Amino acid sequence: MTDAQHCLDLLREIKDVSFATVDEKGLPQIxxxxxxxxxxxxxxxxxxxxxxxxxQLLRNPHVAIVGMxxxxxxxxxxxxxxxxxxxxxxxxxxxxxxxxxxxDVYPKDSRYVLDPFRIDSGCAELFDLxxxxxxxxxxxxxxxxxxxxGFTITESCISCGKCARNCPQxxxxxxxxxxxQQEHCLHCxxxxxxxxxxxxxxxx
Amino acid sequence: MTDAQHCLDLLREIKDVSFATVDEKGLPQIxxxxxxxxxxxxxxxxxxxxxxxxxQLLRNPHVAIVGMxxxxxxxxxxxxxxxxxxxxxxxxxxxxxxxxxxxDVYPKDSRYVLDPFRIDSGCAELFDLxxxxxxxxxxxxxxxxxxxxGFTITESCISCGKCARNCPQxxxxxxxxxxxQQEHCLHCxxxxxxxxxxxxxxxx
Numbered sequence: 078m079t080d081a082q083h084c085l086d087l088l089r090e091i092k093d094v095s096f097a098t099v100d101e102k103g104l105p106q107i108x109x110x111x112x113x114x115x116x117x118x119x120x121x122x123x124x125x126x127x128x129x130x131x132x133q134l135l136r137n138p139h140v141a142i143v144g145m146x147x148x149x150x151x152x153x154x155x156x157x158x159x160x161x162x163x164x165x166x167x168x169x170x171x172x173x174x175x176x177x178x179x180x181d182v183y184p185k186d187s188r189y190v191l192d193p194f195r196i197d198s199g200c201a202e203l204f205d206l207x208x209x210x211x212x213x214x215x216x217x218x219x220x221x222x223x224x225x226x227g228f229t230i231t232e233s234c235i236s237c238g239k240c241a242r243n244c245p246q247x248x249x250x251x252x253x254x255x256x257x258q259q260e261h262c263l264h265c266x267x268x269x270x271x272x273x274x275x276x277x278x279x280x281x
Numbered sequence: 282m283t284d285a286q287h288c289l290d291l292l293r294e295i296k297d298v299s300f301a302t303v304d305e306k307g308l309p310q311i312x313x314x315x316x317x318x319x320x321x322x323x324x325x326x327x328x329x330x331x332x333x334x335x336x337q338l339l340r341n342p343h344v345a346i347v348g349m350x351x352x353x354x355x356x357x358x359x360x361x362x363x364x365x366x367x368x369x370x371x372x373x374x375x376x377x378x379x380x381x382x383x384x385d386v387y388p389k390d391s392r393y394v395l396d397p398f399r400i401d402s403g404c405a406e407l408f409d410l411x412x413x414x415x416x417x418x419x420x421x422x423x424x425x426x427x428x429x430x431g432f433t434i435t436e437s438c439i440s441c442g443k444c445a446r447n448c449p450q451x452x453x454x455x456x457x458x459x460x461x462q463q464e465h466c467l468h469c470x471x472x473x474x475x476x477x478x479x480x481x482x483x484x485x
Contacts, residue, residue, distance in 0.1 A: 095299035096311075097309035097310065097311040097345065098309055099303055099309050103307060104303070104343050104359070105301035105303050105309060105343055105345040106301065107299060107301040107311070107345035107346065107347045107357065107359075108347060108355070109349050109355050125468070125470055125471075126470045126474065127432065127467075127468050127470015127471070127473055127474075128469070128470070129430055129468075139308050141301065141308070141309040141310050141311035142311065143311045143313055145297055151313050153311065153312065155308070155309075155310070155311075181413070182450075182467070183449045183469070184449055187447065187448075187449035187469070187471055190469045190470060190471040190474065191469075209385070226332075226333055227331070228331065244391075245386065245388055245394075246386075263329065263331075263386070264332050264333075265329035265330075265331045265391070265394045266330045266331020266332070267329075267394040270330070270331075270394065281333070
């Protein structure tokens with residue numbers, strides 16, 4: 078079954094994933110971070126107190142994460158990263174137990190310059206580019222609203238079929254109104270641009 | 282030789298890299314995008330006009346990119362993405378010529394729902410985690426200022442050696458004042474936290 082937990086498990090499997098934050102100037106920042114642990118409904122990572130990333134998280138805890146599996150599944154998670162205040166050394170020890178190569182970078186007690194963080198709410202997305210047509214699905218983690226993107230065909234549709242003929246993934250079904258199979262949609266916007274009666278609207 | 286161009290070439294080699302942007306709410310957004318072309322001093326990608334990513338780029342063109350080679354070199358580029366206004370169809374054709382698998386996703390003329398973008402100025406960083414001690418270097422692309430991070434030891438240093446003993450990468454050299462080998466520094470901040478006379482300052 079695919080759900081938010083499956084997305085977390087895939088991110089742990091990928092392990093080296095990209096984390097985006099917003100810095101003090103409002104600019105995007107990015108780096109590769111290891112997904113250290115995944116529990117029921119939570120993802121854990123750590124970073125050292127000297128890094129810009131750490132300062133950015135304390136100022137603005139919103140993060141966006143992406144990773145890709147070897148078979149072209151893109152997994153995204155957007156959420157809030159909370160510094161773990163309860164027994165941080167215990168969490169760092171658990172992280173090092175389960176990720177022993179961390180000892181090569183932070184030997185002995187130097188590990189405690191790392192602070193542990195948890196993400197337990199946000200929006201997850203699985204976007205499988207390894208199948209044809211492509212397949213995508215979004216999930217809520219911890220009750221956060223799932224982010225809606227793409228397009229929808231309204232009642233103004235005259236069923237001319239121009240959208241379906243133009244769709245690069247052939248994911249628009251004849252009907253009254255025509256219907257976009259959202260799970261196969263690239264969000265490219267070609268249907269939206271080609272509708273002669275402007276019956277197609279953005280969902281967001 | 283390692284320079285900004287080498288970073289661009291590595292990003293093209295990795296190809297599937299992560300792009301971070303800031304959305305209209307000031308939140309970080311992220312996705313995996315193909316590096317389509319790399320020329321002398323420029324990196325090219327494309328995205329379709331229907332995507333949130335496209336709208337974000339037009340509102341706020343600042344992007345941060347990261348990818349990792351198979352041998353653990355993390356490559357970053359932060360810069361400004363400019364939509365190419367001069368002969369966009371010609372650029373899309375060149376992109377599809379050099380990346381023929383794009384035809385599977387956007388067959389025939391559907392390719393022209395994609396707009397081409399160029400990045401020709403910014404700050405690049407190479408961070409090699411596959412060597413010990415780690416190795417990092419930043420470079421300017423197109424004359425943009427290189428981003429400075431990490432720490433420096435000031436003249437207040439009393440040469441007690443506590444920073445060097447605590448450094449997880451053993452990259453602090455005894456001297457008056459002691460000196461951090463910036464190219465081997467993790468930016469973890471353990472020296473900064475342990476200096477008994479607060480002689481260590483952030484560089485940024």
